[in-house]
Amino acid sequence: MKKKTPTQKDVAKFAGVSQAAVSRFVSGKGAISEEVREKILKVIDLVNYQPDPLARGLSSGKFDIIAIVMANITNPWYPVVLELITRELHRVGLQALLFNATPPQTVDDLMPLVLQYRVRGVIITTASLNSSGADLCVRQGVPVVMFNRYSAVAKGHSVSTDNIGGGRLAADVLMRAGSRHLGFLGGMSTVSTNRDRRSGFMERLAELGMDNVPALEKEFTYGWGYEATQMLLARHPQIDGLFCADDEIASGAIDALRYALGRRVPEDVRVFGFDDHPVASNAAYDMTTIRQPVEDMITAAIELLLRDTGSNEHRLLPGQLIYRKSTPEQ
Structure with missing residues (x-):
């Protein structure tokens, strides 16, 4: 028989505290006493309780998920970017959800689907985007960063090389x-x-x-x-x-x-x-x-998403000249 996964209600029962106290502990929102915190920690360790991110997202209205929207993923540069973005998101406690537009579908076509997942933010990495995809995110209150590109007319943040x-x-x-x-x-x-x-x-x-x-x-x-x-x-x-x-x-x-x-x-x-x-x-x-400077660009993109103030910001980072043999250094 499959073992029942412990819930917040179980943690509250075994710790002898209210379920609301457990909820405040898991979400990090609201005050609880040190005594209650210690009781909850002991039970969580004992029963191996793992908070359900989907349930937490349903209660807050947003999940700790960042959508990464791509096209032309066969270009060798983009898998490298995807791996680095995913690694940095995990480092700050967020998860990545990948959407890849395949012809004739465009990134703008995908955006209504992306927003159905109630993501915390969107990173758009494709070169081919008109203003509508980013604008839709902004209208729905979802922070968006255009990565390695910008639009003169679209709303939202952007991070690119000079x-x-x-x-x-x-x-x-x-x-x-x-x-x-x-x-x-x-x-x-x-x-x-x-x-x-x-x-x-x-x-x-x-x-x-x-x-x-x-x-x-x-x-x-x-x-x-x-x-x-x-x-x-x-x-x-x-x-x-x-x-x-x-x-x-x-x-x-x-x-x-x-x-x-x-x-x-x-x-x-x-x-x-x-x-x-x-x-x-x-x-x-x-x-x-x-x-x-891909890693610096990714750090800037995630920072813009997490501290979104509603005003558009464009970050421009310098590239680095790499000399090899196809054009020798003089």
């Missing part, structure tokens, strides 16, 4: 390495990460006297990087430096240069990525890139 500064740095590094004919390979043109990285790159090159820099944009994938590199160099064969909006695009670009176009990296074409995905440090790519 992508404009990273783009400017990429231009300087490629120029210092000797590249004089540069190109840009981007992901989705409408998302803030791609837009800011391109903007910083182009602005800095314009300051250095380089205008009309060729660019192609579509998606953050290896396949696009492989395809776009061939397209761009067919139109501009003089290109000797590529800034790619993320490391997935950059890895496709490196393989296209070597295996489809017969170009050497970095001797003929230097390649610069962004994010410092796990693939970036592989010997096959040895990619110079901007490392996003």
